[in-house]
Amino acid sequence: MLESLSPLPGAINLLLVLLSVLTSAFTAAVGVGGGVLMIMALAQVMPATALIPVHGMVQLGSNVGRTAMTWRHIDRATLLAFLPGVALGALAAAWLLVRLPAGVLELCIAAFVLFTCWGPGLPGRALGRVGTLIVGAVTTLLSSLVGASGPVVAAFIKQRQAGRLAKVATFSACMVAQHLTKAFVFGAAGFVFRDWLALMLSMVAAGFVGTWLGLRLLHRLSERRFDVLFRWALTLLALRLAWLGAQRLGLG
Template identity: 70%
Template sequence: MVQLGSNGGRMAMTWRHIDWRRFLAFLPGAVLGALVASWLLIRLPSGVLELCIAVFVLVTCWGPDLPKRALSTTGTVIAGAVTTLLSSLIGASGPLVASFIKQGGGERHAKVATFSACMVAQHMTKAFVFGMAGFVFRDWLGLMLLMIIAGLIGTRIGLRFLDRVSNHNFEGLFKWSLTLLSLRLAWMGVASLTAG
């Protein structure tokens, strides 16, 4: 819910830059992924998904570009489904979605706005799934609101920075941020696998 509030605020602040074609292709995939996650009873061993996501993000950041078919409407629907499914299982799909959005080209405002819109779709579907599973949001409402407010303040500061940085510098910062996040995921995955 905190991520929904944070990304929702960023989406509202940058809505003019959203790539609506990509977002509307991502949306049905996100719904499908959430539905599959709500029925999924088998879970991979802790650590495996984290390592898979870390490897995918590192390959998309530092390897060759994804094929054009992967960035097509069908590819975007599939990305929406897969990332939402993974997100429902481990809650770490932000770097995965970001690395997919990064591959699509475009300028920095469009990437940030489209990423935020896709994450809003994911978090809304996840909130529905977890609510149906019995999570009581009301018990956490105060803490969630405070964290959302803090996230919105951070978003405003981040968007001021985004306005000042060039597209070229943004690409480098984005790539290294995703790399650090994926290395953290890899560390968490290895730690989970070796602890078990």
């Protein structure tokens, strides 16, 4: 039965379903990080052509569950400003032919995340509607190309939201919109989602369980403890991206 979930061996399919519980719980509790952990694991066992579209659909399901459970806390003004940028980024991803040299993208993402975590804070203009639209466009493009936009979106949301539930809810809603575009981008590119559908649905179902567990932990965290965990989770992800970028540029 497990072998029928995807072209991968049954034991690998089972491990990925269990991993979906863990990563969804991590993101729900800490606010960020599960998506990057997931794509790191998928990259070890999955063909490169399937990596980003399968990861995107699994993350879409996970974020839908998180959004449904926290919808009362969504900052709708941020979400509405983010959505036009998502549409622009998706159009660019569907047509973009030129890519930055391997490594540059990762270093740029890492620098932005570290600045938003430890720098003086983004200026008010960057946090307005235009700034949010630009972030939506750029991160959607990044997400379709490398699948690593989550830390950037989370770092930006961190600057706009005060409460832990608002951060998790608004981040999740923004990521739903972003991952949804991958179905159209990769579908238009000819990717056959049907071959991976059973595994994706199993991982999404497991993600609902993980989200429920993670939100229970989130409600027990104080605002201060959540902020510390959120900042350090972003920092560790940024440092990992910087190391990966340096390696790809031949600097590491």
